[in-house]
Amino acid sequence: DTGVSQDPRHKITKRGQNVTFRCDPISEHNRLYWYRQTLGQGPEFLTYFQNEAQLEKSRLLSDRFSAERPKGSFSTLEIQRTEQGDSAMYLCASSLPTGLPTGELFFGEGSRLTVL
């Protein structure tokens, strides 16, 4: 399988705990994106990397959220001190340098977070 891989697929945690999600993009894609999707909404942009550089962050990404892509390959999204409002599907996507603006993002299946 050479698609975008996300782990874990589902995480249940208690409020106040830290959680970390991992994304492995398609190997030749140097752009990596994180989106969040809540019930009844479309995906919302969180942040974007080109290689290891984090080039843009949404205002949605509070100080409790941090994303890294240390070697320009896989990426992690950490949420500290989780709140119930963080419950959502966290989607990772990757693309080639020419992926946008034509829009060909390749999405993973997502990591669903449930904060109790």
Next chain:
Amino acid sequence: DQQVKQNSPSLSVQEGRISILNCDYTNSMFDYFLWYKKYPAEGPTFLISISSIKDKNEDGRFTVFLNKSAKHLSLHIVPSQPGDSAVYFCAASEGNTDKLIFGTGTRLQVFP
């Protein structure tokens, strides 16, 4: 501030008929528009896109129409098939950014 709007949360169409999904946007700086399809428990998959310099783009059974003056685009699927049943998201981007702004989605059900 919802910059991309899909006002119909659901649509039901008979197999073989045309499905028309609509999308409105408010930001005149958007210059690329896209449709993504999402099946349950899967990530969205790219379907078709259109540049703002065009008013129509066709790919097989899927055609996207763009009306810039009305800030409106639509996706036509003809003929509709049961396998088209999914949630369809409209999205838009500005040329100088690398993020997509998505609508809230329309759930299409194609029945036999």
